[in-house]
Amino acid sequence: MQKVEFIIGSPRKRGNTAILAETLNKQLDKERFTSNFTFLYDFEIKACTDCRGCKSGNLTCIVEDEMQELNKRIDAADILVFGTPIYWFTPTAKMKSVLDRLRPYYGGDKLANKKMVILLPAGVGEKDCDLTIEMFKRMARSLKLEFIGTVTSKAYDIGDAKKDKKAMAAITELANQINKIIL
Numbered sequence: 001m002q003k004v005e006f007i008i009g010s011p012r013k014r015g016n017t018a019i020l021a022e023t024l025n026k027q028l029d030k031e032r033f034t035s036n037f038t039f040l041y042d043f044e045i046k047a048c049t050d051c052r053g054c055k056s057g058n059l060t061c062i063v064e065d066e067m068q069e070l071n072k073r074i075d076a077a078d079i080l081v082f083g084t085p086i087y088w089f090t091p092t093a094k095m096k097s098v099l100d101r102l103r104p105y106y107g108g109d110k111l112a113n114k115k116m117v118i119l120l121p122a123g124v125g126e127k128d129c130d131l132t133i134e135m136f137k138r139m140a141r142s143l144k145l146e147f148i149g150t151v152t153s154k155a156y157d158i159g160d161a162k163k164d165k166k167a168m169a170a171i172t173e174l175a176n177q178i179n180k181i182i183l
């Protein structure tokens with residue numbers, strides 16, 4: 001079985017990000033994929049302070065909080081699905097804290113062969129997602145993750161993502177693409 005880790009960066013557990021993620025999850029081939037959901041607002045994640053502790057010793061982050069649990073989930077996954085609402089053209093601060101804490105993976109091969117998907121709801125839709133899409137793509141390249149897909153959705157109130165037919169169709173297309181992946 002291949003593992004899909006959904007990393008949700010919205011404080012709204014039943015919000016648009018979660019809707020996109022659950023819709024994708026429901027369409028994954030359950031014979032081949034097992035999924036886990038991580039809601040980042042349940043975790044204490046301190047900000048990276050560039051202490052450089054990860055540059056010596058065993059090259060891991062020395063900050064003690066709940067990032068270590070997230071690291072375990074990331075390490076165990078084959079596909080990482082990052083879902084975050086757009087807050088001021090960028091991911092939420094919580095998601096950004098987690099992304100910064102992925103710094104110890106840079107330069108290593110721990111994430112090589114894993115795949116990255118991003119799910120981005122935004123009040124005005126795709127137009128406000130461009131910076132975030134570009135950031136995730138560059139980050140994937142830096143971390144040797146294979147970037148395999150993006151779904152954006154025009155969604156503001158909780159539930160709007162479900163009504164966005166274009167986004168729902170894009171999710172189905174993405175699920176079909178993932179279901180065809182031979183890992």
Ligand SMILES: Cc1cc2nc3c(=O)[nH]c(=O)nc-3n(C[C@H](O)[C@H](O)[C@H](O)COP(=O)(O)O)c2cc1C
Pocket residue numbers: 010011012014015016017018084085086087088089090121122123124125128155156157158
């Ligand atoms: C602080 C804040 C900033 C936001 N900035 C943007 C923005 O720049 N562009 C946009 O389209 N939507 C913006 N939104 C709207 C959210 O992206 C939108 O409501 C989204 O559907 C929330 O997803 P969720 O239900 O998963 O939390 C912002 C919302 C908040 C709370």
